[in-house]
Amino acid sequence: MPEIHNMTMNFGPQHPAAHGVLRLVLEMDGEVIERADPHIGLLHRGTEKLAESKPYNQSIGYMDRLDYVSMMCNEHAYVLAIEKLLGVTPPIRARYIRVMFDEITRVLNHLMWLGAHGLDIGAMSMFLYCFREREDLMDVYEAVSGTRMHATYYRPGGVYRDLPAEMPAYQVTANRSKAEVKKINSNRRGSLLDFIADFTDRFPDRIDEYETLLTDNRIWKQRTVGIGVVSPERAIELGFTGPMLRGSGVEWDLRRKQPYEVYDQLDFAIPVGVNGDCYDRYLVRVEEMRQSNAIIRQCVDWLRNNPGPVIVDDHKLVPPRRETMKDDMESLIHHFKLFTEGYCVPPGEVYACVEHPKGEFGIYLVSDGANKPYRLKVRAPGFVHLSSLNEMVQGHMLADVVAVLGTQDIVFGEVDR
Amino acid sequence: MDTLINDLRERLGARIINDKLETGQVTIEVNAADLTEVCLILRDDEALAFNQLTDLCGVDYLSYGKADWETQDTTRTGFSRGVSQGVYIDTQDIENRFAVVYHLLSLQHNRRLRVRSFISGQPAKIASVTPIWAGANWFEREAFDLFGILFEEHPDLRRILTDYGFRGHPFRKDFPLEGNVEVRYDPEQGRVVYQPVTIKNRVLVPKTIRHDNRYAKPGQNHGG
Numbered sequence: 001m002p003e004i005h006n007m008t009m010n011f012g013p014q015h016p017a018a019h020g021v022l023r024l025v026l027e028m029d030g031e032v033i034e035r036a037d038p039h040i041g042l043l044h045r046g047t048e049k050l051a052e053s054k055p056y057n058q059s060i061g062y063m064d065r066l067d068y069v070s071m072m073c074n075e076h077a078y079v080l081a082i083e084k085l086l087g088v089t090p091p092i093r094a095r096y097i098r099v100m101f102d103e104i105t106r107v108l109n110h111l112m113w114l115g116a117h118g119l120d121i122g123a124m125s126m127f128l129y130c131f132r133e134r135e136d137l138m139d140v141y142e143a144v145s146g147t148r149m150h151a152t153y154y155r156p157g158g159v160y161r162d163l164p165a166e167m168p169a170y171q172v173t174a175n176r177s178k179a180e181v182k183k184i185n186s187n188r189r190g191s192l193l194d195f196i197a198d199f200t201d202r203f204p205d206r207i208d209e210y211e212t213l214l215t216d217n218r219i220w221k222q223r224t225v226g227i228g229v230v231s232p233e234r235a236i237e238l239g240f241t242g243p244m245l246r247g248s249g250v251e252w253d254l255r256r257k258q259p260y261e262v263y264d265q266l267d268f269a270i271p272v273g274v275n276g277d278c279y280d281r282y283l284v285r286v287e288e289m290r291q292s293n294a295i296i297r298q299c300v301d302w303l304r305n306n307p308g309p310v311i312v313d314d315h316k317l318v319p320p321r322r323e324t325m326k327d328d329m330e331s332l333i334h335h336f337k338l339f340t341e342g343y344c345v346p347p348g349e350v351y352a353c354v355e356h357p358k359g360e361f362g363i364y365l366v367s368d369g370a371n372k373p374y375r376l377k378v379r380a381p382g383f384v385h386l387s388s389l390n391e392m393v394q395g396h397m398l399a400d401v402v403a404v405l406g407t408q409d410i411v412f413g414e415v416d417r
Numbered sequence: 418m419d420t421l422i423n424d425l426r427e428r429l430g431a432r433i434i435n436d437k438l439e440t441g442q443v444t445i446e447v448n449a450a451d452l453t454e455v456c457l458i459l460r461d462d463e464a465l466a467f468n469q470l471t472d473l474c475g476v477d478y479l480s481y482g483k484a485d486w487e488t489q490d491t492t493r494t495g496f497s498r499g500v501s502q503g504v505y506i507d508t509q510d511i512e513n514r515f516a517v518v519y520h521l522l523s524l525q526h527n528r529r530l531r532v533r534s535f536i537s538g539q540p541a542k543i544a545s546v547t548p549i550w551a552g553a554n555w556f557e558r559e560a561f562d563l564f565g566i567l568f569e570e571h572p573d574l575r576r577i578l579t580d581y582g583f584r585g586h587p588f589r590k591d592f593p594l595e596g597n598v599e600v601r602y603d604p605e606q607g608r609v610v611y612q613p614v615t616i617k618n619r620v621l622v623p624k625t626i627r628h629d630n631r632y633a634k635p636g637q638n639h640g641g
Contacts, residue, residue, distance in 0.1 A: 041578035050590055055622055084440045100448060201595070236469050236524060238553025250524070257527055344627050347482075350440050351520055351531065362472060364520065368482045370626045379472040379520070387555035 009398075013042050017120045017402040020412035022386075024401070031397050036390045038295035043416040055342025057155065058083055059376070064150035066378060070109040071141075072101045073356045074414075075154040075263050080260065081352035081363040082156040087344050088317065093308040094158035095261040100196070100299035101144075101153070102261075102354070103292040107203075108137050109357035110289050114210060115417050117282070117406035121223045121399075123214060134208055143168055143192050157259065157318050158311030163303065167195040193300050200297040207289055214282070224278035228392040228404040231276060238391070239384040242359025243288065244408065247273035247281035254355040264398075278407040285409075317343055342371040351379075358382055358409050363375040381415035421528055424464050429455060436474055444531040452534050455542045459521060459530070460549055467521035468529060470550035473557060475564035476516045479590040486623035515541045536566065545571040563588035594618050 011024035018024070021042035027035040033133060036123050063078045064071040076098060083090070091100075111130040118126030138148040139251040143164055145151035153160050169188040172181050187198040214220045230240070235248040246253055253270045255263040271287035273280030311318050319333040319338050347369040353362035359381025366375040385408040421443050422436055432455055435446040441455045459467045513535040516632040521530045536543050545568035547553045558577040565586035568574055576583060585592055595618045603610045 008615060041576075041580070042576040046587065049594065053594055053620070053624075087440075156487075234551075239470055239550070239553045241471075252524055295592075340623060341625060344625070347533075348439055349444070351442060351529070353471075360471065362520070364474060364478060364518065368626065369628075370484060370624045371622070372624050374481060375474075375476050377472065377474040383555060383559075384552055387552065 004186045004298075006123065010230050011401070013039075014037060019116065019405060019410045021416075022405070022410070022412065024360050025391075026398070026401070028398065033393045033396055033398065033401060036393050036401065037384055038389055040386065040412070041416050045417065047374045047417045048378060048411055050371055053372060055371050056345060056373065057338075058343060059373070060154065061150060061152045064152060065413055066380065066417060067109075067111045067356070067358065067361070067382070067411050069411055070105045070357045071149055071151055071355055072098075072105045072153060073109075073361060074135045075152070076102060077352055077354045077356070077361050077363045079154045079156045080354065081350050081365040082345060083363065084350045085280055085348055085367055086317065088157050088312055088314070089156040090312060091309045092262070093162075093303065094310045096299050096302050096306075097159050097163065097310060098154060099263060099266070100260050100296055100303065103295045103299070104140060104179065104196075104290045106357040107289055107296075108134055110285050110292075111284065113357075113406075113409045114270060114282075117403075117409075118214065120402045120406045121220075123217070123220060126210065126213060127131065129206075129210060129213070133199075133203065137197075139168070140192065140196060140199075145193075155318065157314065160311075162310045163192045165191050167192050188212075191305055196296060200293050200300065203293050204290060207286060207293075211286060215286075221279060223403055224282060224400075224407070226310070227273065227278045227396060227400050228407055229277045230388075230392065234391075235276065238388045240388070241381050241384070242356065242358070243281055243284045244359060244385055246271065246383075247284045247407075248276035249273055254353060254360060258353075260354065266298050268292075278403050306343050344369060344371050345373075353379065356381060356409070359385065360416070361414075362371070378414070378417055380417060382412075382415045383417075386410055386415055421530065428458055428462055428465065432491065442529060442531060444533060446533045446535070449534045449536050449543045452546070453549070454546050455532070456519075456549045464526075465523065466525045467523045469524060470519060470546065470552050471522045471529070471555050472518075472520040473546070473560065475560035475566050475588070476506070476518055477514060477564060477588065477590045478516060479514055482626065484624050484626040485620060486625050494501055513537055515564060517543055517560060517566060520548070522605075540565065540567055542567045542569055544569050547571055562586070567592045588603075 005026045009026045009028055011026055012018035013021040013023040017335040023039040023042065025037040025039065026033055044393040047062050051062060060075055060078060063074040066074045111134045115130030139312070140153055142148045145160065167188040167190065169185040170176065170181050172178050187195055230238070230248050232248045234252060235245050240248070241252070242388040249272050251270055254260070256270055259318045268291045271284045271291070273284050307317050315331070319335050324331040325335055347367055347368045349366045351362055351364045353360050361381055362378065362379035364377040364379065365373055368374040387407070389404065393401050396404070420592050425433060425436065425443070425445060428447070432447055432451045434448060437444050438580050459465050465569070468552065516533050516535045519532040521532065534543060541632070543566060545557055547557060554572070555577060557571050558573070558575060560566050561568060562576040562578050563586055579587065585597065587596070595616050596614050598611045599614045600609050600611055
């Protein structure tokens with residue numbers, strides 16, 4: 001009988017199921033994983049070091065590029081950290097706008113996750129379904145910030161500008177007829193808030209569609225039930241946060257436990273799992289989308305009735321309006337100073353975190369009183385989750401590695417930073 | 418938060434070198450030698466129960482509080498013409514150059530704590546907390562990779578974010594922002610090769626520290 005050797009297998013870094021650039025060195029016993037050693041850092045850009053050489057506001061754009069499927073939530077943690085050090089509180093309208101966009105971002109992230117996770121383990125059409133709804137939310141991003149992904153919309157002290165009164169609409173082109181344009185523009189006749197409200201009306205039915213495809217699907221359950229089980233105690237020890245922790249049955253959500261912005265005034269539920277396997281984490285995330293939808297709706301209703309400023313009126317921190325610069329020397333000076341030197345932040349250190357779609361996203365900021373951060377540390381949830389991959393896949397089959405990677409919702413922008 | 422400081426003082430006593438409350442967050446400073454003992458108390462004591470390590474990171478205090486550009490006497494002397502380096506190269510081994518900062522979370526009591534431990538000596542060495550919080554594993558590898566801090570009794574202290582065979586520790590303040598080497602494809606050798614970096618760092622916005630108390634608030638002192 002021939003002697004059987006363990007095999008070492010290389011997975012990635014260019015592999016569609018690696019969710020970016022992950023290199024996994026797998027030690028296999030037949031088709032069973034004995035040890036998984038993730039090699040990360042192929043997307044390391046040194047964001048934290050780059051931020052040390054730039055005035056505070058110039059790094060907001062870098063935050064979008066960390067977890068590049070939940071852009072505004074990253075910005076949120078960063079501006080919260082600066083605000084805490086400066087002792088600035090944004091106006092109430094800005095806080096509602098931020099919460100609304102955090103939740104829109106959560107839906108964006110979970111849709112991306114659901115589509116990619118489905119695609120990874122064989123549910124082809126999920127990807128197409130999810131991207132249909134993502135498109136609408138991308139348009140919301142674009143309407144408010146001018147870009148579909150890397151918004152750079154939040155600012156210390158508020159948000160860059162108020163919500164537009166008009167939702168951009170499609171134009172007639174060579175391959176899009178007038179009748180067709182009229183049809184797709186039917187929900188774009190009002191303001192941005194009208195468009196978002198229309199989305200929140202439609203979206204619960206769409207989630208039902210996804211669930212029809214997956215929740216009771218025999219193949220889906222075979223691939224996810226009992227895979228990557230983590231006990232609640234172990235999940236806490238390993239530093240899990242967000243849906244990964246809640247999937248194991250620990251009711252921990254920063255929006256509820258340590259509320260920031262206006263989450264304490266909103267009505268929403270925290271779903272938790274029971275078994276701590278991939279299937280429960282799937283259920284948690286799907287329910288989170290429903291809850292986010294409800295939060296978005298509450299914010300829309302509030303924002304419709306409460307106009308007001310969206311950024312603090314302090315020109316040591318926020319540039320003055322462009323019109324005032326034409327005939328006001330003081331405004332011109334403020335503008336010049338802010339866009340060259342920036343503003344100085346008092347010495348000290350702060351840790352600010354938000355309930356990011358992937359877990360707890362934190363920014364640890366050390367300031368020595370300069371116009372640039374002295375040290376910026378990004379606490380990325382994906383980094384912690386990926387570090388436990390070895391433990392989660394041990395004893396599973398090779399194909400389950402992909403299911404576990406998917407359930408961890410890994411994005412390399414934040415893991416490698 | 419005051420109760421947290423009292424709880425900590427009661428249980429850790431003289432092992433706390435320094436504590437402070439800043440923007441609603443408690444920071445304690447402990448000796449590197451006491452670290453393991455302190456962490457075990459922080460995790461296991463019922464009244465503290467910091468059962469999760471949220472974050473662990475290194476900080477290099479080499480150029481803390483040093484500005485690129487002196488702005489105090491500008492009205493009298495004017496600005497200097499430019500900034501050559503952007504970083505204060507001072508490779509002298511200063512006392513307490515590196516610190517490791519731990520962010521802890523207690524899910525039971527819903528409170529957070531920051532623990533800082535300065536490391537003296539060359540090379541910088543501190544006890545690993547991976548046996549105490551399993552989640553510390555990769556964070557310590559990262560701090561080793563980026564700052565060169567050694568974590569004793571870490572199960573697997575390898576580089577994590579930088580390239581295979583990378584030299585130096587890039588997040589140290591004396592490591593240039595543009596790096597030391599760059600890669601390009603060499604058509605003759607038919608592979609990717611390393612060569613000394615050809616770009617030069619330009620400091621577009623100098624680091625300035627102003628003591629005009631524009632934002633100063635009472636009770637804030639620096640962290641280092």
